[in-house]
Amino acid sequence: QVQLVQSGAEVKEPGASVKVSCKASGYTFTTYGISWVRQAPGQGLRWMGWISVFNGNTKYPQNLQGRVTMTTDTSTSTAYMELRSLRSDDTADYYCARDLGPSEGLDVWGQGTTVTVSS
């Protein structure tokens, strides 16, 4: 079955970086993009960006430009999201999701990775 499995929880100090992985299985990885979404404790969903697995093109929201980088490794069917210069308000659950493209939405989600930023 189609599945996205994310890496485990992380605890980081302010100013550090974190890299979360998302391993896909059950489909041809290069066919669809991957979006990343985060959710701060008790808050709603916030879209963090998208990567085309086919050609590596990315889209990020303005508020994360320069701090976030999304990449993929097609040899292992794994997507990565790196967030730098961590602050306490980056504490959140981070999700990857298979992105079917315009008009079809995010149909399969990873289980989430909790990132805690604390000194």
Place this chain on the structure above:
Amino acid sequence: EIVMTQSPATLSVSPGERATLSCRASQSVSSNLGWYQQKPGQAPRLLIYGASTRATGIPARFSGSGSGTEFTLTISSLQSEDFAVYYCQQYHNWPRTFGGGTKVEIK
């Protein structure tokens, strides 16, 4: 950036009753809108895409309607497993923004 506004923030409904959730976009998103359900401690789940098409495995009691700037998610007869938070998301323009969510709770 397209702002998505959901209402109400909380909806209290009795099991078996109908629930109607609204989502409004600050500018037209055509039919490029999805609805997601999220239960505590779980990842979101896609319910509806293209504003009105049920995703695979989603029961027929869930239906979506609307286009342009006004959208509705209707749950025709609430089951116990439907009490959750529901989010809309537009994927018409970058960045792909979510609404703030509607919590459907037991009355």
